[in-house]
Amino acid sequence: MLAAYAIPILTAILSIFWYLLKRVQRRPPLPPGPRGLPIVGNLPFLDPDLHTYFTSLAQTHGSIFKLNLGSKLTVVISSPSLAREILKDQDINFANHDVPLTGRAATYGGLDILWSPYGAEWRMLRKVCLLKLLSRKTLDSFYELRRKEIRERTRFLYKQSRGEAPVNVGDQLFLTMMNLTMNMLWGGSVKAEEMASVGTEFKGVISEITRLIGEPNVSDFFPWLARFDIQGLVKSMRVSARQLDAVFDRAIKQMQQITSSDGECKDFLQYLMKLKDQESDSEVPITLNHVKAVLTDMVVGGTDTSMNTVEFAMAELINKPELMKKAQQELDQVVGKDNIVEESHITKLPYIVAIMKETLRLHPTLPLLVPRRPAEAAVVGGYTIPKDTKIFINVWCIQRDPNVWEKPTEFRPERFLDNNKPRDFTGTDYSYFPFGSGRRICAGVALAERMVLYTLATLLHSFDWKIPQGHVLDLEEKIGIVLKLKTPLVALPVPRLSDSNLYI
Structure with missing residues (x-):
């Protein structure tokens, strides 16, 4: 009897093993990658400059490779075709961002556009921002605020030039971008006399938030350690978030004391609060924390990012005076030396636009974009990417691909003047997408274009620039959450x- 039962049981067991073996064999393998250590994986070997480190690994392991960073499987993509697979062909599956714990702590639990998971709530927030806050009509309505700040900064630089005093270009650009952002966010709500004190408070808070988000956090690599916050980064972020929240509360309180007879919204905050009241009964209502989280996105995203782009552009142009001269000749022809730059001139300044594009090609603000996370297991480039893998897309490497770009490490704005190869920021060209692509492309592209181009055109039109004695021009990069110049640009x-009255 035992023999009679043993044969079918053994057959069934062997059949199950055969099925499981065939199933495993049918699934493509994981991407290749360097060997790591037990438990910590490849963590001890990471270079702080991840964009260049990942580029060197791609030369050995190919344009898709894996790393084990603690208990987190990470995959790095370094080719246009693979980027297209993720950002277009499988965009929905890869539409979630991999959220660092500090990012969640800074945005009321991840209620902002950047960190919200793909879904109805995220679509509502993005729609609100694109249609109401970042539309062409709304941005046009805030032109005078931008113009006022640019003129203030030009006056300051003129005073410095009279005493031949060099300036830290990055510091001045940060103040410009911060004031521009603040004026658009709540320039119509906060009393003018309080804007300066708010700006001083903001500068420290924004710098700290940016630093903390870019700081490697052991809790992100080993999620089971998150409850202990070993490095204290989440605790520090909550302190900065409370400081930012207090600024928002004061601005909202002042806004609520303002009554507008025509119902016109004079800044972003008034737009958001009005929408909050209008959408309170909708399927996905906008809460006060949503409003504050979106403001956080704009404050952090509208300062450091734009500042770094203009600083890189200025450093590259000072390094190549013939290119600066070419840009100034275009400005002189369109604007004239007896006039000042207006935003209306920008459409007639293709070389200035080309400078911005080339700067973002060579020095993309987010060289690894914002990491993605697949909702389900996927196959990319013939390899399996498991669910919840952290995906880096090395746009810094892709935009320097010698198979696509002639002399890829040279700063050559002329490459963007070729009408036969038009390139823009829409994210449809997977060899050039500095603002990302697909559903999660940066929502602030239109705002960034206006702020960067207007600022850059004014600096080049109003002044010549040279490196003062005792200072050096260094184009070496460093990376936190965003790409920066390692050595701040100091110029005269x-x-x-x-x-002279054009400055005053």
Whole structure:
């Protein structure tokens, strides 16, 4: 009897093993990658400059490779075709961002556009921002605020030039971008006399938030350690978030004391609060924390990012005076030395636009974009990517691909003047997508274009620039959450307009 039962049981067991073996064999393997250590994986070997480190690994392991960072499986993508697979062909599956714990702590649990998971709530927030806050009509309505701040900064630089005092270009750009952002966010709500004190408070808070988000956190690599917050990064972020929240509360309180007879919204905050009241009964209502989280996105995303792009552009142009001269000749022809730059001139300044594009090609603000996380297991490039894997897309490497770009490490704005190869920021060209692509492409592209181009055009039109004695021009990069110049740019502005009253 035992023999009679043993044969079918053994057959069934063997059949199950055969099925499981065939199933495993049918699934493509994981991507290749360097060997790591037990438990910590490849963590001890990471270089702080991840974009260049990942580029060197791609030369050995190919344009898709894996790393084990603690208990977190990470995959790095370094080719246009693979980026297209993720950002277009499988965009929905890869539409979630991999959220660091510090990012969640800074945005009321991840209620903002950047960190919200793909779904109805995220679509509602993005729609609100694109249609109401970042539309062409709304941005046009805030032009005078941008113009006022740019003129203030030009006056300051002119005063410095009279005493031949060099300026830290990054510091001045940070103040410009911060004031521009603040004026658009709540320039119509916060009393003018309080804007300066708010700006001073903001500068420290924004810098700290940016630093903390870019700081490697052991709790992100070993999620089971998150409850202990070993490095204290989440605790520090909560302190900064409370400081930011207090600024928002004061601005909202002042806004609520303002009554507008025509119902016109004079800044982003008024738009958001009005929408909050209008959408309170909708399927996905906008809460006060949503409003504050979106403001956080704009404050952090509208300062450091734009500042770094302009600083890189200025450093590259000072390094190549013939290119600066070419940009200034275009400005002189369109604007004239007896006039000042207006935003309306930008459409007639293709070389200035090309400078911005080339700067973002060579020095993309987010060189690894915001990491993605697949909702389900996927196959990319013939390899399996398991669910919840952290995906880095090395746009820094892709935009320097010698198979796509001639002399890829040279700063050559002329490459963007070729009408036969038009390139823009829409994210449809997977060899050039500095703002990302697909559903999660940066929502602030239009705002960034206006702020960067107007600021850059004004700096180049109003002044010549040279490196003062005792200082050096260094184009070496460093990375936190965003790409920066390792050595801040210090330069001397030299007035070049025909009439000093144009500065005053």
